[in-house]
Amino acid sequence: MSTGVVEPTRAPHVGLVPRGERAARHLTHRVRVAISSRVYVPACAIAVAAGALLWFGWTNHWGGSDFAGSVVSLRAVVAGPATLVIIGVFLIVERTWPAQQRPMFARGYRHDLLFTLVNALLVVPLVTGLTLAAVHAAQTSMPWIVLPHIGLVPRWATIALIVVAMDFSNWAVHLANHRARMLWRFHELHHSQEDMSVLTVFRTHPLIHFSYLVALLPGVVLLANGAMSITVLVVYGATVAFAHSNTRLGFGPLERVFVSPNYHRIHHKIDGPADVNMGFALTIWDQLFHRVVWPTADTIRTDTGLAGRPLIVEQATPRARHLSVFAAQMVAPFRPMRGTADLPPVSERSNRDGARLSSHRDTRAAADECEVLT
Secondary structure, X not given: OOOOOOOOOOOXXXXXXXXXXXXXXXXXXXXXXXXXXXXXXXXXXXXXXXXHHHHHHHHOHHHHOOHXXXXXXXXXXXXXXXXXXXXXXXXXXXXXXXXXXXXXXXXHHHHHHHHHHHHHHHHHHHHHHHHHHHHHHHHHHOHHHOOOOOOOOOHHHHHHHHHHHHHHHHHHHHHHHHHOHHHHHHHHHHHOOOOOOHHHHHOXXXXXXXXXXXXXXXXXXXXXHOOOOHHHHHHHHHHHHHHOOOEOXXXXXXXXXXXXXXXHHHHHEOOOOOOOOOOOOEOHHHHHOOOOOOOXXXXXXXXXXXXXXXXXXXXXXXXXXXXXXXXXXXXHHHOOOOHHHXXXXXXXXXXXXXXXXXXXXXXXXXXXXXXXXX
């Protein structure tokens, strides 16, 4: 028998963090909390990414493209003579068959007119820069995505394919804008309008266009087979604008394919989920992905806007104060989070999916918190 003394085995200390590392993590946590209480960091990240893309385009001379000429072309689409005539006709239709009776110079109309002017003067150069830079980045980093010229395919078929693919890309990004919180912070401005009109299509935050750069890819892929003309872009833009108009018009059987004002108004309902009826020009994507709600007599004249007004709007004060409200709306995406008040209104299915994801994140955050404070 051995008489030696054996030192007892000590149980390992699981999860123990050195004191210095604990202090560093605790300091990092406090800094993160201090920053998040003053600004929404993910929104700042989008602004930085957009700025980096513009710097890339500028330093590379916009990929050899004519920046000034591109600005003129896009401005012709946004506020050219043809666009202004079409918008004028739509405004007359709104007065003739309104979904809701509104004064001719309602606050919402005046505010959307301000957005229209800002878009034509300032946002067009921004979008032009983002577009040219993104196209150049795609062509240089992924040259293999550009298909060679296919002589058997007529140009009109190529353009039609680009429009359909672009519309799907817009739909997919639109869905992301309703599901990703950092994108919703920029997109909620568009949903804040309580006096819908054809000009509401211009009621957007300038940086939201960064997310829609994905829609450029179909055009890049088929660039060698046919480019989008200004006429096609004007027609597409007019279709999207008309869907926002304050009219009680549906398209009958054609609504199974094309977005009508009655159809899109449901997307802007103040008392319902907003991640439905998200099509830009075509309804087929909503049907394919089970996100369609067909209009009824009750939905045609429904109120629009954001429940509880989490974002400042021109209708909230005794006086409109368009300039100060506009300035507040521009900085609104960067304001700190205020809990559920800043969450996008989504359908029950999306809410269940989001709740499971949120529960997982909350569990992970709680674990991180315990680790920091250990």
